[in-house]
Amino acid sequence: MRMLSRKISNFSTFLLVILALGFLLGCSEGPKLPQLVLPETDLAATALIPKPVQVVNGPDAFPLDRYTAIFTETERDAFTGVGEFLSGEIRKTQKITIPVNPDSGKDVFRGIYLRQTPGMEQEQYNLQISSDSILLRATTAEGAFRGVQTLRQLLPETSNDTLAEYPVWVIPGGSIQDKPAFEYRGSMLDVARHFFDIEDVKKYLDVMAYYKMNYLHLHLTDDQGWRIEITSWPKLTQIGGQTEVGGEAGGYYTQEDYKELVAFAGDRYITIVPEVDMPGHTNAASVSYPFLNGNGKTPKPYTGMRVGFSTLDTRKDTVYQFIEDVVREISALSPGPYFHIGGDESHATQKADYEYFIKRVVPIVRKYGKIPIGWDEVGTVSLDADVVAQIWQDKGNEVHAVEQGMKILMSPAKKAYLDMSYDSISKFGLHWAAYIPVDSAYTWSPETYSDKIPRAAILGVEAPLWSETIxxxxxxxYLAFPRLLGIAELGWTPSGERSWEDYKLRLIRQTPYFKRLDIQFYPSQRVPWMEADSLLPWYNNRTK
Incomplete structure (x- = not known):
């Protein structure tokens, strides 16, 4: 039997071709497939995270095997890249090669079709799974990519070796209609207090992609270290990049490193949001170039955990030339729409100086084509609506931000901060905001956390992970997982479809994925992990 045509442009034609090929298969002199009697499956009972908007069971199941191929609209568009990503992940996990748009000489009896369908939202996708085909519809390649993550989660870790003489992985049949609740679903990594190299960040990005998150905010600068090369100001990394909390060696990303991260994230439809925190949290910059310092002193490198003691000289024009150079160079490396200016905990900056500073920096960011994001203190400054306020504390700053028409990014420290300890015996983390056990990180709603923030103003949700203690x-x-999965679901799944009792049962069934990636998560006693297959022996053995 020969390959199904790649040039199917009409869905009714596609169905006719499938029927005709089914008939020809019975008359073919080609390889004889065994008649597979597939086990009963239950698509609605699968452990998908985030939970889809709608799941409907079907009468059939799809057997993924060596006679399966992936077909896309064309060999040259982004949909083909998504198909190749799926093929690569199947090859790594199931150890089977599923070709993408194969040559006509290959025997193919079943297809996974990535089909571009007009009229759907940016990340929306639909899946139809039957015995001989999987049809994934989306308007954009980004939507198709989100649907591919659902397919990856539906694939069993092990094959059903009783069905045929070769491995077969059975995917439950039915349909899934899905799209995200919020446009922005992200996490933040603080690489300034402790530096994490690009391979660590790539692993984090891979897990984010698997759970349909789409923004990674990198906190690139702070008192303890400057982590991004700025060619026009080389001492920022030569001096400011050499320290971190505890006095270790630090580190930084060259511009080539940063571009590699941006490209890696982009391949997973994740946008990097760079942050240069200012006018506070700037000791590493002032150590590198003392003229930046707002208190007239030459600072020393700082490797502690205190905050709020540093500031830039907000009335010096050369400070703004420095900022413009930094924003220009980083913006040129960052294709995403946002640039984060920090703005938090500027305790050493007078209120009038803080307002003056923010009003001068926001136009610089816009000059280079970016939308400014700031921590919620920026909401107290009189700005126009084209600024995003990231809410992290409960001090009423959100009221000022909403009154100015700003979009709101929800990151309440009491619920979303991944650096907070789980409990009083956690090995890592802090608890100045709260202890945040796994259930507490899930059982809150971005939509209703504050009655002062209307739903229409909320851009999305982000889980920051500050790195003072790690x-x-x-x-x-240990700090990020499994809590990050709950944040991913809060950002994707409609509030009415979220339930802790249901979620925790889906959470324990993520353990094969945790094992495969050797994710060293925290096995909270609030989740019945013992129901998972051999979880605790695996966890205990690898943490000895």
Whole structure:
């Protein structure tokens, strides 16, 4: 039997071709497939995170095997890239090669079709799964990519070896209609207090993509370190990049490193949001170039955890030339729409100086084509609506931001800060905002957290992970997982479809994925992990 045509332009034609090929298969002299009697499956019972908007069971199941191929609209568009990503992940996990748009010499009996369908939203996708085909519809390649993550989660880790003489992975049949509740679903990594290299960040990006998150905010600068090369100001990394909390060696990303991260994220439809925190949190910059310092002193490198003691000289024009150079260089490397200017905890900056500073920096960011984001303190400054306020504390700053028409990014420290300890015996983290166990990180609603923020004003949700108490990828994962999965669901799934009792049962079934990636998560006692397959022996053995 020969390959199904790649040039199907009409869905009714596609169905006729499938029927005709089914008939020809019975008459073919080609390879004889065994008659597979597939087990009963239940699509609605699968452990998908985030939970889709709608799941409907079907009568059939789809057997993924060596006679399966992936077909896309054309060999040259972004949909083909999504198909190749899916093929690569199947090859890594299931150890089987599923070709994308194969040559006509290959025997193909089943297809996964990535089909561009007009009229759907940016990240919306629909899946139809039957015994001989999987049809994934989306208007954009980004929507198709989100649907591919659902397919990856539906694939069993092990094959059903009783069905045929070769491996077969059975995917439950039915249909899924899905799209995100919020446009922005992100996390933040603080690489300034402790530096994390690009391989660590790539691993974090891979997990974010698997759970349909789409923004990674990198906190690139702080008192303890400057982590991004600025060619016009080389001492920022030569001096400011050499320290971190605790006095270790620090580190930084060259511009080539940063571009590699941006490209890696982009391949997963994740946008990097760079942050240069100012006018506070700037000791590393002032150590590198003392004229920036707002108190007239030459600062020393700082490796502690205190905040609020540093400031830029907000009335010096050369400070704004420095800022413009930094914003210009980083913006040129960052294709996304946002640039984060920080603005938090500027306790050493007088109120009038703070307002003056923010009003001068916002136009610089816009000059280079970016939308400014700031921590919620920027909401107290009189600005226009084209600024995003990231809400992290409960001090009423959101009221000022909303009154000015700003979009709001929800990151309340009491619920969304991944650096908060789970409980009083957690190995890592702080608890100045709260202890945040796994259930508390999930059982809140971005839509209703504050009655002063209307739903229409909310851009999305972001989970920050500050790094004062962690310095390795294992420690990072301990704090981030499994809480990040709950934040991913809060950003994607409609509030009426979210339930802790349902979510925790889906959460324990993520353990095969955790094992495969060796994610060193925290096995909270509030989740019945013992129901997962051999979880605790695996966890205990690898943490010895």
């Amino acid at each position: 310095s390795t990828i294992a420690e990072l994962e």
